[in-house]
Amino acid sequence: MPWYVTALIVFLFVVVDLVVVGAVMTAAIEGVLGKLAKKFPAQPIGLNAKRRNFQSMSSGLVNLGFCIHIATDEQHLHILPTAFLRLFKAKPMSIPWDKVDLQPEQPRKRWLNVRAEGSDLTLPAWILDDQAGGM
Numbered sequence: 858m859p860w861y862v863t864a865l866i867v868f869l870f871v872v873v874d875l876v877v878v879g880a881v882m883t884a885a886i887e888g889v890l891g892k893l894a895k896k897f898p899a900q901p902i903g904l905n906a907k908r909r910n911f912q913s914m915s916s917g918l919v920n921l922g923f924c925i926h927i928a929t930d931e932q933h934l935h936i937l938p939t940a941f942l943r944l945f946k947a948k949p950m951s952i953p954w955d956k957v958d959l960q961p962e963q964p965r966k967r968w969l970n971v972r973a974e975g976s977d978l979t980l981p982a983w984i985l986d987d988q989a990g991g992m
Contacts, residue, residue: 882945889916890936893976894948897956899937903930907986911939915979929984934973 902908908928914921914936924942928935934957938947952973960970960977969982 879945885919886942886945886947889919889921889976890938890947890950893936893952893973894950896974897950897952899935899949900933900951902928902935902951903932906930906935907983908935909981909983912981914981916976927981927984934980934984 906928910926911923912925912927924939926937933951935951937949958972967982968979971978
């Protein structure tokens with residue numbers, strides 16, 4: 858078999874893999890964050906907000922490790938996707954604190970299990986530190 862046929866097969870294999878991975882990632886991101894992003898569009902972040910970049914969160918079986926920036930102010934929990942997640946159509950969102958419910962069972966100290974409009978999320982526990990909005 859000539860070298861260019863092998864190169865073409867490898868090229869097609871890589872392209873198909875990229876398309877499949879992109880479709881799966883887009884579907885997973887839409888399933889985890891899409892409903893919340895539509896319900897709670899991004900709002901301006903307050904001047905006294907606490908912000909940490911490249912944080913992790915999870916929802917169900919989807920873990921978004923180091924793929925989001927989180928900011929907290931008196932009115933909202935702001936979830937801002939990194940540039941990598943924005944490639945897969947993730948949208949920023951601002952969830953009002955009165956829509957975030959702390960779950961009664963907290964098995965780990967560094968993480969919080971919360972529910973926001975029917976979506977279960979695991980977020981870093983620091984979001985409650987000095988949080989004026991309260992939960």
